[in-house]
Amino acid sequence: xxxxxxxxxxxxxxxxxxxxxxxxxxxxxxxxxxxxxxxxxxxxxxxxxxxxxxxxxxxxxxxxxxxxxxxxxxxxxxxxxxxxxxxxxxxxxxxxxxxxxxxxxxxxxxxxxxxxxxxxxxxxxxxxxxxxxxxxxxxxxxxxxxxxxxxxxxxxxxxxxxxxxxxxxxxxxxxxxxxxxxxxxxxxxxxxxxxxxxxxxxxxxxxxxxxxxxxxxxxxxxxxxxxxxxxxxxxxxxxxxxxxxxxxxxxxxxxxxxxxxxxxxxxxxxxxxxxxxxxxxxxxxxxxxxxxxxxxxxxxxxxxxxxxxxxxxxxxxxxxxxxxxxxxxxxxxxxxxxxxxxxxxxxxxxxxxxxxxxxxxxxxxxxxxxxxxxxxxxxxxxxxxxxxxxxxxxxxxxxxxxxxxxxxxxxxxxxxxxxxxxxxxxxxxx
Ligand SMILES: C[S@@+](CC[C@H](N)C(=O)[O-])C[C@H]1O[C@@H](n2cnc3c(N)ncnc32)[C@H](O)[C@@H]1O
Numbered sequence: 155x156x157x158x159x160x161x162x163x164x165x166x167x168x169x170x171x172x173x174x175x176x177x178x179x180x181x182x183x184x185x186x187x188x189x190x191x192x193x194x195x196x197x198x199x200x201x202x203x204x205x206x207x208x209x210x211x212x213x214x215x216x217x218x219x220x221x222x223x224x225x226x227x228x229x230x231x232x233x234x235x236x237x238x239x240x241x242x243x244x245x246x247x248x249x250x251x252x253x254x255x256x257x258x259x260x261x262x263x264x265x266x267x268x269x270x271x272x273x274x275x276x277x278x279x280x281x282x283x284x285x286x287x288x289x290x291x292x293x294x295x296x297x298x299x300x301x302x303x304x305x306x307x308x309x310x311x312x313x314x315x316x317x318x319x320x321x322x323x324x325x326x327x328x329x330x331x332x333x334x335x336x337x338x339x340x341x342x343x344x345x346x347x348x349x350x351x352x353x354x355x356x357x358x359x360x361x362x363x364x365x366x367x368x369x370x371x372x373x374x375x376x377x378x379x380x381x382x383x384x385x386x387x388x389x390x391x392x393x394x395x396x397x398x399x400x401x402x403x404x405x406x407x408x409x410x411x412x413x414x415x416x417x418x419x420x421x422x423x424x425x426x427x428x429x430x431x432x433x434x435x436x437x438x439x440x441x442x443x444x445x446x447x448x449x450x451x452x453x454x455x456x457x458x459x460x461x462x463x464x465x466x467x468x469x470x471x472x473x474x475x476x477x478x479x480x481x482x483x484x485x486x487x488x489x490x491x492x493x494x495x496x497x498x499x500x501x502x503x504x505x506x507x508x509x510x511x512x513x514x515x516x517x518x519x520x521x522x523x524x525x526x527x528x529x530x531x532x533x534x535x536x537x538x539x540x541x542x543x544x545x546x547x548x549x550x551x552x553x554x555x556x557x558x559x560x561x562x563x564x565x566x567x568x569x570x571x572x573x574x575x576x577x578x579x580x581x582x583x584x
Contacts, residue, residue: 159198159201159252159256160256160259160260161193161194161198161202162194162198162199162201162202162205163202163205163238163239163242163256163257163260164190164260164263165190165191165194165198165199165202165206166201166202166203166205166206166209166238167234167235167238167260168190169183169190169191169202169203169206170206170209170210170234170237170238171230171231171234172189172190173206173210173476173479173480174234174479175230177479177480177481178480179474179476179477179480179481180203180206180207180474180476181474184199184203190202191203205238205241205242205246206238206476207324207475207476208241208245208246208324209237209238209241210475210476210479211245211295211321211322211324211475212241212244212245212295212322213237213295213479214292214295214296215289215292215293215294215295216237216240216241216244216289217237218288218289218292219240219244219281219285219288219289219292220233220236220237220240220277220281222280222288223276223277223280223281224236224277229266229267229270231264231266231267232261232266232267232270232273232274235257235260235261235267235274236257236274236277236278236281238257239253239254239256239257239274239278239281240278240281240285243278243281243282243285244281244285244286244289250278250279250281250282253278253282254275254278254279254282257274257275257278258271258274258275258278261274293318294315294318294319294321294322295318295321295322295475296318297314297317297318297321297471297478298478298482300482300483301468301478301482301517301518302314304468304486304517304518304519304520305317305468305517305518305519306519307519307523308517308518308519308522308523308560308562309517309562313562313564316564316567317517317562317563317564317574319564319567320472320562320563320564320567320571321471321472321475321563323472323570323571324472324473324475325377325472325473325570325571325573326355326356326357326359326569326570327355327356327359327362327375328349328353328354328355328356328375328376328377328378328381329344329346329353329354329356329373329374329375329376330352330353330354330373330374330376330381330404330407330408331352331354331367331372331373332371332372332373332374332407332411332436332437332438333372333411334352336372337352337353337354340354340366340367340372340373341354343366343367344356344365344366344367347569349378349547349566349569350547350548351378351381351382351385351546351547351548352381352385352547353376353377353378353381354373355378355569355570357570362375371435371436371437371438372436374404374407374432374435374436375404376404376408377470377473377572377573378566378572378573379469379515379561379572379573379574379575380404380405380515380573380575381404381408382513382546382548382559382561382575382577383405383460383462383511383513383575383577384405384408384409384460384511385408385546385547386511386513386541386546386559386577386579387409387458387460387509387511387579388509389412390409390412390413390414390457390458391412391413391414392413392414392415393414393415393457393458394414394415394417394454394455394456394457394458394505395409395414395415395416395417395456395457395458395459395460396416396417396419396452396456396458396459396460396500396503397409397416397417397418397419397440397460397462398419398447398459398460398461398462398496398499398500399419399420399421399447399461399462399463399464399496400418400419400420400426400429400440400442400462401418401420401422401425401426401428401429402425402428402429402432403418403428403429403432403433404432405460405462406418406429406432406433406438406440407432407433407436407438409440409460410433410438410439410440411436411438414458416439416440416441417440417441417442417443417452417456418440418441418442418443419442419443419444419445419447419450420443420444421444421445421446421447422444423444426442426444429442430442447496447499448492448495448496448499450499452503454505455503455504455505455508456503456504456505456508457505457508457509458504458508458509458510458511459500459503459504459508459509459510459511460510460511460513461496461497461500461510461511461512461513462513462514462515463492463493463496463497463512463513463514463521464489464492464493465489465493465514465515465516465518465521466481466484466486466489466516466517466518466521467481467515467516468515468516468517468518468574469514469515469516469517469561469563469573469574469575470515470573470574471563471574472563472571472573473573486518486520486521489521490520490521490524490525493514493521493525494525494528497512497525497529498532498534500512501529501534501535501536501580501582504536504582505582506582506583506584507581507582507583507584508581508582509539509579509580509581509582510536510579510580510581510582511577511578511579511580512525512526512576512577512578512579512580513575513576513577513578514575514576515573515574515575516574516575516576517562517563517574521576522558522560522576522578523554523556523558523560523576525578526538526556526558526578529580535582535583536580536581536582536583537580537581537583538556538557538558538578538579538580539557539579539580539581540553540556540557540579541553541557541558541559541577541578541579542557543559546559548561549565552565556578557579558576558577558578559575559576559577559578560575560576561573561574561575561576561577562574
């Protein structure tokens, strides 16, 4: 057994512990200087991340199988080792002897679990021999009850079950081409699928930076659903456009690629550096402003504004399976207040006749439809503009009766789903 294999597995166990016990997000842990991945080779880092994500995506299902063979309450440190090994055997289909042997080695190497190495061996051999049948009977990982409560206005019970199933499948890699006319060609070169909205979808991407077109900045990674808000803004060539809450910059690049005069604003210096790096790689231009939007005043009004507001990010769970564990108890009221304040500011900064797109990658009605309802009740001179789903490469049922786009992870299920998003458009009186 290679050391790299053991290091990756140990790092996956540590990631799991940090998400479940310290309520930290994988995205923060991966880059943290004191994080579990810091000393690993790139391939071991990738393996540790993917193993932790797979385990979290299936946590209750793995526990249901392990519970069959564990008679006593198992110390958390051992349980996480067993979960990771069970994920390798039952989900990834790794040769069971490799998964079992490395779990036993991991147990031996820790003071808290060394005396339980025989238990680990016995339980995992059972999982390898009989676990697949038990695992097949389990239901997909359920969303936290608090999340489901917030989703009831956008999805039925059956649709929520379909969303949970979509989360279990993870996500393919979608890219957006700088020149949309090149998307068909890149789909062929990369062995991907051209999606109806113009994204190119890759089911197995490998090392992204090695793919043709990365070095030349011909495309960037962006979930198909995340490309819809900028498309919904329509033709903005030559216009003064504000990308409000811009980092890491997927929508900034879409807007800049159409020939708009883009100002990208975000509160986070660190995240804005990623916007700047993305612009540099793709050879696109935008002015960058790092500030709290709530305390900012533009020199002049904008012809168009895209507000992709900070939100619960519950639409991205298929790509971030740690979110329901790390952020189950976040302060929704605080986020709603921030979103509303940002929306009011965006309306104020629109020039007469200017258009605004508001979006959130959330599955909660309060972070989407609720804000459109709120705006309609304010004395703000903007009116809703109905969006045409087929014009955006979407199916008609992806727009609601009010002409707002409501995307869910169970859409395009056969092709690998999409992130959950809410997108609505408004126009200021002339
Ligand atoms: C959903 S992300 C934006 C994603 C981005 N539009 C994209 O497509 O890559 C929300 C962003 O809002 C920023 N943000 C949060 N509060 C803000 C504030 N008060 N003023 C400006 N930006 C803020 C966060 O730093 C975060 O980058």
